[in-house]
Structure formats: structure tokens, C-alpha cells
Amino acid sequence: MKVVYITGCLGFIGSYVTKKCLELGWWVKGVDKITYAANKDLLIEFAKYPNFSFVQCDINDLKFLYDCDFVINLAAETHVGNSISSSDEFIKSNINGVHNLLELIKNHRGENVCKPTLIQISTDETYGDISVGAHVETDLLKPSNPYSSTKAAADMLVMAWGRTHNVPYIIVRPTNNYGIGQYVEKLIPKAIKCLNLERKIPLHNNGLPIRNWLHAEDTANAIITIIEKGIVGEIYNIAGGFEQKNIDTVIKIIKCYNSEIKYDFNTLNYIDFSCNRRGQDVRYALDDSKLRSLGWKPTKLFDEEITKIVDYYKNKFIW
Ligand SMILES: NC(=O)c1ccc[n+]([C@@H]2O[C@H](COP(=O)([O-])OP(=O)(O)OC[C@H]3O[C@@H](n4cnc5c(N)ncnc54)[C@H](O)[C@@H]3O)[C@@H](O)[C@H]2O)c1
Numbered sequence: 250m251k252v253v254y255i256t257g258c259l260g261f262i263g264s265y266v267t268k269k270c271l272e273l274g275w276w277v278k279g280v281d282k283i284t285y286a287a288n289k290d291l292l293i294e295f296a297k298y299p300n301f302s303f304v305q306c307d308i309n310d311l312k313f314l315y316d317c318d319f320v321i322n323l324a325a326e327t328h329v330g331n332s333i334s335s336s337d338e339f340i341k342s343n344i345n346g347v348h349n350l351l352e353l354i355k356n357h358r359g360e361n362v363c364k365p366t367l368i369q370i371s372t373d374e375t376y377g378d379i380s381v382g383a384h385v386e387t388d389l390l391k392p393s394n395p396y397s398s399t400k401a402a403a404d405m406l407v408m409a410w411g412r413t414h415n416v417p418y419i420i421v422r423p424t425n426n427y428g429i430g431q432y433v434e435k436l437i438p439k440a441i442k443c444l445n446l447e448r449k450i451p452l453h454n455n456g457l458p459i460r461n462w463l464h465a466e467d468t469a470n471a472i473i474t475i476i477e478k479g480i481v482g483e484i485y486n487i488a489g490g491f492e493q494k495n496i497d498t499v500i501k502i503i504k505c506y507n508s509e510i511k512y513d514f515n516t517l518n519y520i521d522f523s524c525n526r527r528g529q530d531v532r533y534a535l536d537d538s539k540l541r542s543l544g545w546k547p548t549k550l551f552d553e554e555i556t557k558i559v560d561y562y563k564n565k566f567i568w
Contacts, residue, residue, distance in 0.1 A: 257324030259287035265469040308346035332396035343399035366417040378530035428465035449521035456496025459532035463489030464549035486535040505559040
């Protein structure tokens with residue numbers, strides 16, 4: 250039986266991790282500021298579990314932690330486009346917020362003699378892009394955009410508080426997540442929303458950037474594996490093992506949405522290629538053999554899951 254704080258529990262990945270911990274019978278103390286990216290309806294589902302409690306709070310404003318085993322930090326501003334237009338909230342939540350969590354753990358004096366371990370959810374984007382091969386956990390961090398630089402800064406704080414103040418931590422770096430429940434600003438739900446609205450799908454940089462796709466349920470399972478078998482003070486990459494160009498992702502979505510479309514070139518009429526993102530990373534790729542040696546591997550297949558995701562958003566568009 251474990252007691253865990255989950256910050257950002259109403260966000261996309263946070264909701265999968267929360268469900269998984271509740272199903273395991275762990276005591277979950279959910280924390281979420283409830284930004285535009287949160288799904289408040291999840292509170293109704295989580296409230297069915299007697300082992301769930303919730304507080305609406307910014308991680309910067311948390312004043313103390315009850316005794317617990319782990320703080321799983323998934324609270325963050327996460328949309329790269331927003332970080333390019335305005336970075337203030339990214340600095341506050343992704344850097345200052347992590348600093349507050351580290352101070353709370355550092356100063357924790359509870360009945361439990363051990364301080365809780367911070368499971369800091371970082372991202373593949375901290376390494377920057379890589380044209381061939383895959384990043385390992387010891388590689389230099391070379392973030393390319395304001396979002397990923399705030400995540401890299403947080404990783405640095407975590408490692409320093411670990412070394413100087415003995416704050417126990419594990420850093421986790423997943424690749425691009427997908428699945429039902431992702432906010433519409435991200436590529437997959439945004440593409441389906443555009444199709445629903447009969448608008449063209451805006452695709453940055455001609456759709457050439459390559460992303461490695463990881464289902465949020467596989468991420469949640471990986472985080473549980475890391476909590477149960479990972480080593481404190483280590484970093485673990487999580488990769489979905491399935492990479493493709495963004496244009497191929499969007500073509501698959503268009504063909505799932507409209508099964509009468511047979512040929513790829515017919516899908517191009519549904520795409521708007523006029524936009525570019527500054528600082529766009531060409532390819533992210535991670536080597537996750539360290540995590541796999543703990544017994545985890547991804548179970549979801551992108552081409553199977555994407556049809557379910559398209560059906561879901563086509564028939565039940567919630568945002
Ligand atoms: N989605 C991905 O593809 C991906 C990939 C790698 C890493 N990550 C990391 O995983 C984590 C979760 O990502 P996500 O996609 O689920 O994010 P999300 O944007 O869907 O959800 C973030 C959640 O955090 C909450 N939140 C934001 N700022 C907060 C604050 N200051 N205090 C309390 N709550 C706050 C929001 O209300 C929201 O519920 C982030 O740290 C992100 O960097 C995400």
C-alpha cells in the first residue's frame with residue numbers, strides 16, 4: 250500500500266496515472282490548479298474511489314505535504330506553441346512550481362522518517378532533436394524551445410536538490426504521448442477537431458518533423474514500474490518505440506475519419522501547410538533500454554489505437 254501525491258491529476262497523462270494508482274488501491278492525494286488543460290469531469294470518476302482525495306491548488310502555493318511515499322509531479326504548462334507566444338506561466342509552473350515541491354520535500358518532517366521521493370515527469374524534448382540514433386539518459390540536455398528549456402531547468406533543480414539536500418528523486422523522460430483525453434491543442438485531437446469543423450488541419454514545417462508515439466496508458470504503467478523497481482537518483486527514458494513523420498500521423502487520421510479516402514494524395518486537400526513553428530525540432534528519439542531492463546515494455550499499437558481515438562473524438566467531442 251502506497252500513499253502518493255499526484256500533481257496535475259486532471260491533465261492528460263495525470264488522469265491515466267491517477268486511474269492506475271487508484272486501481273492498485275494506493276491512497277492518492279490529487280492536486281491540480283485546474284488550468285484550461287484540466288478535465289474537471291474526471292473528479293466525478295475519481296470520487297468513486299474511497300482512496301482518492303483532491304485539492305485544487307497551484308503547486309507553487311502548496312504549504313506542506315502530508316506523510317506520503319511519492320510525489321508524482323505531472324503539473325506543468327505543456328503546449329510548445331503557447332510557450333513561444335508567452336513564457337511566464339511556463340516559468341512559474343514548470344520551474345518555480347518544481348522548486349516549491351523540492352523545498353517541501355527537503356523540509357518534510359513527518360511521522361514517516363523517510364522523505365517522499367519526487368517522481369519528476371520530464372520530457373524527451375529536454376535533449377533537443379537528434380537526426381539518427383536515440384538519446385540515452387546521460388546525454389547533454391539541449392532544449393530548443395521555451396517549454397523544453399523550462400523542463401530541462403526543472404531537471405537541473407531536481408538533481409541539485411538531490412545532491413545538496415538529499416531530496417530523493419527519480420526523473421522520467423517520456424516521448425510524445427497520445428490517447429483519449431488529450432486537450433485539443435495537441436496534434437492528434439486538433440486534427441480531428443478540424444475535420445469535425447470542416448476546416449483544414451494546420452501542419453507545421455510541411456509535416457516533416459518526426460515524433461515517437463507512446464500511449465498514455467503505457468506511460469502510466471512505466472511510471473508504476475519505475476516507482477516499484479526504479480533506483481532513486483536515476484533517470485529513466487520512456488519511448489513508445491513507434492516513430493513517424495507528423496504528416497503520416499495526420500494522413501492516418503484523415504483516412505480513419507473518412508474511410509472513403511483511399512489514396513494519400515487525396516488527403517492533402519485537408520491540410521494547411523502554410524504555417525511554421527520557430528525552433529521546431531526535427532526528430533526526437535529515446536533509448537529506453539534502462540527502463541525495459543526493469544520489465545516494462547509498451548503494449549499499445551499506434552495504428553490500432555488511432556482508429557479508436559478518431560472514433561471517440563468524432564462522436565463525442567467534449568472540448
Ligand atoms: N503529453 C505529452 O506528450 C508529454 C510527453 C512527455 C512529457 N510530458 C510531461 O508530462 C506532464 C503531463 O503532461 P500532460 O500532457 O498530461 O499535460 P496537460 O497539459 O494535459 O495537463 C497538465 C495538468 O497540470 C495542471 N497544472 C498546470 N500547472 C499547474 C500548477 N502550477 N499547479 C497545479 N496544477 C497545474 C493543469 O491544470 C492540467 O490538469 C508534463 O510535465 C509534461 O511536460 C508530456
